[in-house]
Each structure stands twice: as structure tokens, then as C-alpha cells.
Amino acid sequence: MAEREPSAHQLAFDVSSGFMDLGVPEYSYMYGFLQMDGHLSRQSRDRGRMTVEINIRDIEILRSFQKLTPYNSTISERVRSTNFATSHHSAIWTLCSLEARTKLNELGLPYGRKSQQIKPPRVPFSRPDYLRGVIDADGSVGYTKQGLPFVSLTTASTAIAAYFCFYAKKITGASRHPGRNERDAIYNILYSKEASQALAAHLYYPGCLALERKQAAADSLHAWVRPPGMKTSPHHRRWREWEDRILLGHSSITAAAEELGRSYQSCQLRQWRLRTGRVSMPE
Structure with a gap:
């Protein structure tokens, strides 16, 4: 399959001069995505790899990551049976460079299991782009069965959950104080109606790097209008x-x-x- 030409925003800077400089929106997005869906592994003699496996429908985002990375990397495909499908077709991006892996690790992406360890970057970063990467990897954007717009995030990381709620309140005014659910100790954070519209418009701005299907879903949220007679819930007063x-x-x-x-x-x-x-x- 022929690769598409890099988009304009991917060519707006020299990727070789500052790999994973989180002041660059595309790298902030990429880092957020890798934190949630990437996996760093290592072996003896400095060997190891970064891998990201996603549904084949989203392969274009892996091609964008490949273009943003000034090191050799590969994209492969595989079909396998999972708990959810007898034939799951996925795409896998693999990056083996020690220099690249060291950079990602220094930014805070740990080797091995990471779901509860990950935190927002400790260096300056582009906040809306970073959180869009987090949502694209482990969140959802769209409409409920009742036809209500929503933006949600599922994460095991307390730090990520807290930061998402903190930032979203600045954008929407809506407070969230989630706890881990009892079944699998995961945080499920949901914004709906006008709050989700404001959040989606802020995170998924025109021309940003994003999963195409989630960008389209975010763009569709602005069309929702509160039905006549639907009550507006006041913001909850936080307990001190x-x-x-x-x-x-x-x-x-x-x-x-x-x-x-x-x-x-x-x-x-x-x-x-x-x-x-x-x-x-x-x-």
C-alpha cells in the first residue's frame, strides 16, 4: 500500500533537530498517545523496542509517527483471534533505536507495565495536544445511545485522571472527582452535553494531528442543541x-x-x- 504524502503540519519543522520536543504540538500528541497505547521493552546489551499496536483502521496515525521519527522504524500488520473477535486485523509500529527509547524513557515513559505509573510530562508541553493523544488512545468521542454528545477517558493512572479533570474544568467549568471502579480499579471520566462540546472543540482544533475518525466525531458534536425542556444541571459545589x-x-x-x-x-x-x-x- 502506497504511503500518503506528509501533511503540511508534519513538514513545518525539522524532525531530526528535536525528536520528542514536547513544545511541538505533534510531539506532545504523539507522547500522550504512546503513554497510553505504547509499550517499551528492553533486553540485554541495550536491545529493546517501542511498539504500538492498534486497529488497522487507524494505521495512518502510525504512518504519521513514523514520519515524525528520525530513526528507522517499521509498520507491520497481523491478523489474530482475540477475546472480542475471531479475526482482529491490527497494525504495529516498531521502533528499536536506543537513542529514541532513551529519550522517551527520560520523558517519563517506563519500561514494562506502565498503566498506573504514567504521569503528565515534567517538562513544558502543549496541553491540548497531549490530552488529545491520551483521548485518541484510551478515550472516546461521540454520541450516547440517547443521542447525547460526550467525551470520555478510561485510565488506571491517578495522575492522568487528576490532570485531565483539572484541565477539563478550566475549559468547561465542569468538576469531576472520579474514583476507581470496583470491578477493575479503573477511572472512568465522562463529560457530556455542552461540557463535551467545549472540550472537543478545544482539543480537536482544525488541522491538528489526530485519529481521523475521532476528529470527525469531535467535529460532529457542535451540531447538538439541547432539546427544549431538558434541564441544565448546576455545577456541583465541591466539599472542603x-x-x-x-x-x-x-x-x-x-x-x-x-x-x-x-x-x-x-x-x-x-x-x-x-x-x-x-x-x-x-x-
Whole structure:
């Protein structure tokens, strides 16, 4: 299959002069994607490889990574049976360069199992591009069965989950305080309706490097209009430690609710979460 010509933004800088310079939007995106879907492995005598395996439908993003990498790398295909399909066709990008692997490792991409260890970069980086790479690899963009727009992320990393929520609040105003689910200890973070529209428009800006299908899905979200009569949920008021102390210090939930200016139901739920360990007790 013939490779496409590099797009204009991929030719806007010399890839040989600053591989994985996270000040470059394309490299921030690439690093976010590799953190979630890439795997670094090593053997004796400095041998090793970086591999990314994705569905064949998204092979173009691997070709973009190959063009952005000034080291020899290969893209291969394979068909195998999985738990989800009897015939899964995938594309695999393989990069063996020790220099490239060292750079990625120094940026914070660990060798071996990494799902709970990964964190946002410790060096300056392009935030929307980095998070778009994270979403493209381990998130979803589109519409629910009920026809509501959404942007979501699934991750095992506390640091990634916290940073995504922190950044998304700056863009959307919507607060999220996720916990790990009980089944597989994963964070599932969801933004819907107007919040998802704002987030998608910010992350998936025109001309950015992205999975084509997710770019198309993000572009489609702007068409949604809240139906007449659909109520708007107010932003939730976050609990503070001093409020928790007042709540726990009262023998009556009614009295605590009155002092805090909160509803009885809100105080009752918060007290249950504190006493059952769902949230941390105040210091």
C-alpha cells in the first residue's frame, strides 16, 4: 500500500533537530498517545523496542509517527483471534533505536507495565495536544445511545485522571472527582452535553494531528442543541475539609446542613462516604 504524502503540519519543522520536543504540538500528541497505547521493552546489551499496536483502521496515525521519527522504524500488520473477535486485523509500529527509547524513557515513559505509573510530562508541553493523544488512545468521542454528545477517558493512572479533570474544568467549568471502579480499579471520566462540546472543540482544533475518525466525531458534536425542556444541571459545589469537619462534628445532619447551607440529602450522602471510606477523612 502506497504511503500518503506528509501533511503540511508534519513538514513545518525539522524532525531530526528535536525528536520528542514536547513544545511541538505533534510531539506532545504523539507522547500522550504512546503513554497510553505504547509499550517499551528492553533486553540485554541495550536491545529493546517501542511498539504500538492498534486497529488497522487507524494505521495512518502510525504512518504519521513514523514520519515524525528520525530513526528507522517499521509498520507491520497481523491478523489474530482475540477475546472480542475471531479475526482482529491490527497494525504495529516498531521502533528499536536506543537513542529514541532513551529519550522517551527520560520523558517519563517506563519500561514494562506502565498503566498506573504514567504521569503528565515534567517538562513544558502543549496541553491540548497531549490530552488529545491520551483521548485518541484510551478515550472516546461521540454520541450516547440517547443521542447525547460526550467525551470520555478510561485510565488506571491517578495522575492522568487528576490532570485531565483539572484541565477539563478550566475549559468547561465542569468538576469531576472520579474514583476507581470496583470491578477493575479503573477511572472512568465522562463529560457530556455542552461540557463535551467545549472540550472537543478545544482539543480537536482544525488541522491538528489526530485519529481521523475521532476528529470527525469531535467535529460532529457542535451540531447538538439541547432539546427544549431538558434541564441544565448546576455545577456541583465541591466539599472542603472544613465542611467535612463541621459535618462530622454535628450529631444532627439537619443542623449540619443548616450551618453549611447545603441540602439534607447532600450532607447525608457526604457523611456516608466519609464513614465508609469512599472519600478521605479530613485531617
